Amino acid sequence: MRLGGRLQAAIEVLTEIETRHRPVPDGLKDWGLSHRFAGSGDRAAISNLVHDALRMKLSHGFMMNGDAPADLAVATLLRQWRISPEELTATLEGDRFAPEIPSAESLADCLARDLAQAPAHVRADIPEWLAGSFERAFGPEWELEAQALTSRPPLDLRVNTLLSNRDQVLEAFSDRDPKPTRLAPFGVRFEAGEGPQRQIAAASEVSFARGWFEIQDEGSQLAAGLVDAQPGEDVLDYCAGGGGKSLAFAAMMNNEGRIFAYDADRRRLAPMVERMRRAGADIIDIRERAADLNGLESKMDRVLIDAPCTGTGTWRRRPDAKWRISEKNITDRMADQDKVLDAACAYVRPGGELAYVTCSLLPEENTDRVKAFLQRHPEFETISLKQRWRSVAADSEAPVPYADQNLGLLLSPRRTGTDGFYFAGFRRKS
Structure with a gap:
């Protein structure tokens, strides 16, 4: 044509x-x-x-x-x-x-x-009624942050260190101009093409079938790293979906310990079975029903909530969602987020950690939910993320991407070159 x-x-x-x-x-x-x-x-x-x-x-x-x-x-x-x-x-x-x-x-x-x-929202290419939320999230630079969501996204891979290393994956794609990701220590990036150029089909490669890597945005890789799962620990991935972060934990933990993967919609867990096999991730235990988590209460070293959200941080990949979002969507997701926070925190042991992650940029789903959670659960306190960020980010000079009032971290295409992600960490008081 x-x-x-x-x-x-x-x-x-x-x-x-x-x-x-x-x-x-x-x-x-x-x-x-x-x-x-x-x-x-x-x-x-x-x-x-x-x-x-x-x-x-x-x-x-x-x-x-x-x-x-x-x-x-x-x-x-x-x-x-x-x-x-x-x-x-x-x-x-x-x-x-x-x-x-x-x-x-x-x-x-x-x-x-x-x-x-x-008007500012037109220059920013976002719905007018969301301009206030973006300004709350980013302050005077909110318009530039919104404009960064209008670019094409790159394709990022997470090297599966159980079976490969970054040099091997870079060599496997040496004819495709791959680059190491700037912040994620095990990431490989292919920049977006221009005009009619198409992105590579990484999942069709032999190296993918061998389990050398998973397709995962750099921001998601960083969020998984910030959970700081350690070998030998018990970890619960409470909203596991297709299992991307559970697989990242298995590599971080060197297949030592236990990872329990649960999702309220168990159909979303089905792809994980093949992904686990391909990745050689032996420590993931899929739990299909809430009742299957009985007995894990107050025993988990770490619990991750990758919460249901509006997905505003992924608008580069799903730009049509930008024009379908409604106030009701946000209200419904806020209720979902409070619900999963209240349910998942019961599994954290005293002294253990709870991580709350969204792929949203809206404070209604992020810092507001953190404040509300702390009011409902005084047995939890926030953890300092500065050193955690320094230990995870490969670029030691990268600024800490604090969210409003330093309540968590807020990644974005403009700040970190990633999709939009929010991360907050809590510790259950002993």
């Missing part, structure tokens, strides 16, 4: 998403099924166009003076893919599959609009 056909396809997918309120993956999948002639390169380019358009939906709409799917797709080519108005119109001319677009002169006028005149 030429650029014109890819542009038209992106407009069709964006229209489908807008009119039928469908997630991006579903819209892209349906388009691919009905256009089987499109090759993998075409599908990747169309996916990039759609995701890029949604990452900067508001500012694109301001610059184009319209936010129809065609406006957003064309703005993406101009502003993010850096195709000049003259080049774009010349490329599409005579392409019978291309949509009609404004003249090069009109497009140049759009690009000349002063984005500084737009």
